Amino acid sequence: MALKSFVEVHPDSHFPIQNLPYGVFKPGPGSPPRPGVAIGDYVVDLSEIASAGLFDGPILKNSSDCFHEPNLNKFLALGRPAWKEARSTLQKLLSSAEPALRDNANLREKSLVPLNKVELLLPIAIGDYTDFFSSMYHAKNCGTIFRGPENPIPPNWFHLPIAYHGRASSIVISGTDIIRPRGQGHPSSNSLPYFGPSLKLDYELEMAAIVGPGNELGRPVDVNEAADHIFGLVLMNDWSARDIQAWEYVPLGPFLGKSFGTTISPWIVTLEALEPFSCDAPVQDPRPLLYLAEKKSQNYDISLEVQIKPAGAKDSSVVTRSNFKHLYWTLTQQLAHHTINGCNLRPGDLLGTGTISGPEPESYGCLLELTWNGQKPLSLNGTGRKFLEDGDEVTITGYCKGNGYNVGFGACSGKIVPSLP
Amino acid sequence: MALKSFVEVHPDSHFPIQNLPYGVFKPGPGSPPRPGVAIGDYVVDLSEIASAGLFDGPILKNSSDCFHEPNLNKFLALGRPAWKEARSTLQKLLSSAEPALRDNANLREKSLVPLNKVELLLPIAIGDYTDFFSSMYHAKNCGTIFRGPENPIPPNWFHLPIAYHGRASSIVISGTDIIRPRGQGHPSSNSLPYFGPSLKLDYELEMAAIVGPGNELGRPVDVNEAADHIFGLVLMNDWSARDIQAWEYVPLGPFLGKSFGTTISPWIVTLEALEPFSCDAPVQDPRPLLYLAEKKSQNYDISLEVQIKPAGAKDSSVVTRSNFKHLYWTLTQQLAHHTINGCNLRPGDLLGTGTISGPEPESYGCLLELTWNGQKPLSLNGTGRKFLEDGDEVTITGYCKGNGYNVGFGACSGKIVPSLP
Ligand SMILES: [Ca+2]
Ligand SMILES: [Ca+2]
Ligand SMILES: [Mg+2]
Ligand SMILES: [Mg+2]
Ligand code: NI
Numbered sequence: 001m002a003l004k005s006f007v008e009v010h011p012d013s014h015f016p017i018q019n020l021p022y023g024v025f026k027p028g029p030g031s032p033p034r035p036g037v038a039i040g041d042y043v044v045d046l047s048e049i050a051s052a053g054l055f056d057g058p059i060l061k062n063s064s065d066c067f068h069e070p071n072l073n074k075f076l077a078l079g080r081p082a083w084k085e086a087r088s089t090l091q092k093l094l095s096s097a098e099p100a101l102r103d104n105a106n107l108r109e110k111s112l113v114p115l116n117k118v119e120l121l122l123p124i125a126i127g128d129y130t131d132f133f134s135s136m137y138h139a140k141n142c143g144t145i146f147r148g149p150e151n152p153i154p155p156n157w158f159h160l161p162i163a164y165h166g167r168a169s170s171i172v173i174s175g176t177d178i179i180r181p182r183g184q185g186h187p188s189s190n191s192l193p194y195f196g197p198s199l200k201l202d203y204e205l206e207m208a209a210i211v212g213p214g215n216e217l218g219r220p221v222d223v224n225e226a227a228d229h230i231f232g233l234v235l236m237n238d239w240s241a242r243d244i245q246a247w248e249y250v251p252l253g254p255f256l257g258k259s260f261g262t263t264i265s266p267w268i269v270t271l272e273a274l275e276p277f278s279c280d281a282p283v284q285d286p287r288p289l290l291y292l293a294e295k296k297s298q299n300y301d302i303s304l305e306v307q308i309k310p311a312g313a314k315d316s317s318v319v320t321r322s323n324f325k326h327l328y329w330t331l332t333q334q335l336a337h338h339t340i341n342g343c344n345l346r347p348g349d350l351l352g353t354g355t356i357s358g359p360e361p362e363s364y365g366c367l368l369e370l371t372w373n374g375q376k377p378l379s380l381n382g383t384g385r386k387f388l389e390d391g392d393e394v395t396i397t398g399y400c401k402g403n404g405y406n407v408g409f410g411a412c413s414g415k416i417v418p419s420l421p
Numbered sequence: 422m423a424l425k426s427f428v429e430v431h432p433d434s435h436f437p438i439q440n441l442p443y444g445v446f447k448p449g450p451g452s453p454p455r456p457g458v459a460i461g462d463y464v465v466d467l468s469e470i471a472s473a474g475l476f477d478g479p480i481l482k483n484s485s486d487c488f489h490e491p492n493l494n495k496f497l498a499l500g501r502p503a504w505k506e507a508r509s510t511l512q513k514l515l516s517s518a519e520p521a522l523r524d525n526a527n528l529r530e531k532s533l534v535p536l537n538k539v540e541l542l543l544p545i546a547i548g549d550y551t552d553f554f555s556s557m558y559h560a561k562n563c564g565t566i567f568r569g570p571e572n573p574i575p576p577n578w579f580h581l582p583i584a585y586h587g588r589a590s591s592i593v594i595s596g597t598d599i600i601r602p603r604g605q606g607h608p609s610s611n612s613l614p615y616f617g618p619s620l621k622l623d624y625e626l627e628m629a630a631i632v633g634p635g636n637e638l639g640r641p642v643d644v645n646e647a648a649d650h651i652f653g654l655v656l657m658n659d660w661s662a663r664d665i666q667a668w669e670y671v672p673l674g675p676f677l678g679k680s681f682g683t684t685i686s687p688w689i690v691t692l693e694a695l696e697p698f699s700c701d702a703p704v705q706d707p708r709p710l711l712y713l714a715e716k717k718s719q720n721y722d723i724s725l726e727v728q729i730k731p732a733g734a735k736d737s738s739v740v741t742r743s744n745f746k747h748l749y750w751t752l753t754q755q756l757a758h759h760t761i762n763g764c765n766l767r768p769g770d771l772l773g774t775g776t777i778s779g780p781e782p783e784s785y786g787c788l789l790e791l792t793w794n795g796q797k798p799l800s801l802n803g804t805g806r807k808f809l810e811d812g813d814e815v816t817i818t819g820y821c822k823g824n825g826y827n828v829g830f831g832a833c834s835g836k837i838v839p840s841l842p
Contacts, residue, residue: 164673165586179639181762218600252585253674341602
């Protein structure tokens with residue numbers, strides 16, 4: 001019999017009892033932030049569940065203070081056994097057959113807060129943010145656009161999951177406006193660079209892994225144990241200013257073309273909840289070096305969609321339909337590679353996948369690819385788009401289709417507002 | 422009359438009363454970390470000075486709790502007026518004419534701790550670490566080595582202070598061993614990449630600015646106000662694995678070739694203490710865009726030296742003699758550029774200058790340049806060196822020569838220990 005909650009959940013909800021994603025919220029304007037899990041149209045206040053002594057499993061009964069923190073980092077540091085215990089405690093507590101919460105009106109009142117009444121915050125304190133480049137289709141398209149059709153993919157790409165360090169301070173939660181960045185552009189090699197608002201503002205459809213327990217500096221994580229260091233996934237929009245990026249990135253990589261803002265979705269969907277949707281990762285040819293060769297190489301079947309809603313428009317237009325399963329390098333290979341030199345990860349670190357483009361043109365994960373660097377404008381219900389314009393609201397959604405339920409990520413959205421004068 | 426302290430300070434000390442650099446220390450193994458300033462062979466425990474009510478100026482009398490923190494971030498956030506007040510309070514308290522501390526045996530005992538008895542820690546919690554590339558000589562040498570003698574400096578270099586995001590988690594304090602990183606190398610384009618310990622391990626002589634008050638996301642800092650966002654400077658060794666870096670860095674920049682460890686010196690020398698040693702920065706041609714054009718473009722005259730001591734050797738060999746004043750882009754231009762797209766800085770952020778090479782071959786700031794990528798080995802008292810070997814201890818020192826005193830940075834050192842098997 002399918003697991004069912006006493007909390008009513010619409011069949012198309014992203015947050016059934018099979019999901020239970022973690023976030024951090026304020027129940028009201030004056031209240032301190034605390035962890036919660038989403039179910040249907042509610043968030044379960046984990047600080048109340050902890051205060052009521054309901055985390056009574058062997059691990060959490062002595063460490064449920066992690067649910068009185070303003071972020072999830074302490075819970076993440078506890079590792080997979082604690083996460084599994086929390087999940088089974090919460091699934092039991094929320095199930096239709098269990099009276100402890102269902103029949104306790106006072107506790108229900110305190111701990112089940114309507115989602116439309118809460119403020120959602122960044123669920124984690126992010127020490128370091130890394131962005132990978134793991135879609136072969138994206139690498140190929142970008143290489144063709146920037147360096148031409150001969151050997152568009154650099155020779156190292158098939159041997160290692162390329163990545164760069166991103167800016168942690170400017171990661172914001174879904175719903176935060178993005179101010180159009182200003183910077184230097186240099187449209188042709190004969191001209192002088194100019195300064196002004198970016199003329200090639202783009203989104204990047206990504207997901208990101210949230211690191212659980214870290215590793216000690218100098219001690220790499222084995223690729224076959226890497227999954228135990230990943231708590232879950234969020235949606236991510238790695239906003240990119242293509243004109244700034246193109247001029248600045250040689251030889252040290254992207255910097256101001258990215259660091260003005262990166263948006264993540266508020267709910268972390270755990271690897272446990274995603275497990276039923278795992279699928280084989282693409283076969284890798286050439287075979288990776290031993291430290292990247294994993295016993296089981298898995299992706300997840302997560303349908304992803306990007307919509308743009310121009311200022312004043314009634315409707316959004318879907319511009320990208322892609323899937324997490326298109327990624328060439330797996331999350332576990334990314335994490336193992338990241339630590340192979342001894343680099344230490346810490347709980348709450350964010351590992352972006354890179355833009356998730358698929359093989360078909362409609363699956364390209366950014367406007368750079370979709371409009372081929374502005375050469376082929378898109379039509380948004382009749383309005384042309386080369387790059388993002390002021391007032392455009394970009395929304396990423398993602399979900400896994402289960403048997404009679406969805407395991408979803410909610411939305412990751414942000415609106416472009418004009419540059420400073 | 423020159424300022425003089427009742428604490429005895431040798432004439433060649435880096436830490437006279439004119440300096441008073443800030444750090445964080447533990448007086449004993451069990452004690453909690455607290456802020457201090459160095460003077461002669463002592464560290465002044467600022468938590469004791471605060472507890473004694475001696476920070477009695479208008480700003481700090483109500484906010485001296487920043488000296489009961491395990492790092493300096495709260496003090497840094499207070500800004501320049503508070504820093505100036507702390508400096509004048511401490512200079513007065515430590516001066517030979519002032520009895521308050523000099524004649525209070527009990528307080529002296531508690532607050533003046535011999536440097537050789539304390540453990541020095543990272544003085545700041547580093548949210549984000551950025552590394553610039555601001556020495557023209559270094560850019561030219563690296564470009565020539567990696568891309569050939571025609572146009573070795575990329576065209577963007579003279580228009581903007583190029584930088585990349587570095588890894589914050591692996592920044593360690595002077596004295597921490599550095600484990601030789603393992604990773605992928607790819608010595609020739611006809612061969613397959615291999616995996617193993619880095620064969621081209623290098624140091625990079627750098628300094629780094631510590632950010633004081635940050636800026637709000639979306640609000641750039643004006644270049645003429647940027648100095649108020651910089652608390653002070655430390656020495657930095659940006660350890661680099663050249664073989665890993667060369668194979669991975671196209672197109673997204675350095676990653677695992679850097680992220681295995683970065684060492685900083687424990688004492689932050691304030692811009693106030695450095696002010697007497699300011700000097701004109703190099704004339705910039707072409708003239709920078711308006712947002713980088715500052716009224717006064719200043720560097721500091723800081724003599725820098727790098728020594729290598731091989732395992733078992735009796736003596737160190739000086740391998741680099743350079744100076745901070747060789748930098749083309751100033752600290753204030755770096756900071757203004759970093760925020761021009763709206764990127765937010767936070768107190769405690771670290772901005773590395775990039776390798777500080779000068780024009781003369783003996784001033785090159787890394788082995789890549791000194792040995793021309795291993796083609797011209799150095800002699801360390803008769804022992805040849807292309808790149809760092811296990812057991813090599815690298816020590817960076819730096820100081821400004823005043824009239825009868827030095828304002829110094831102490832040392833930034835680390836020893837290479839063998840890779841994991
Ligand atoms: Ca990206
Ligand atoms: Ca460097
Ligand atoms: Mg971004
Ligand atoms: Mg480094
Ligand atoms: Ni970072």
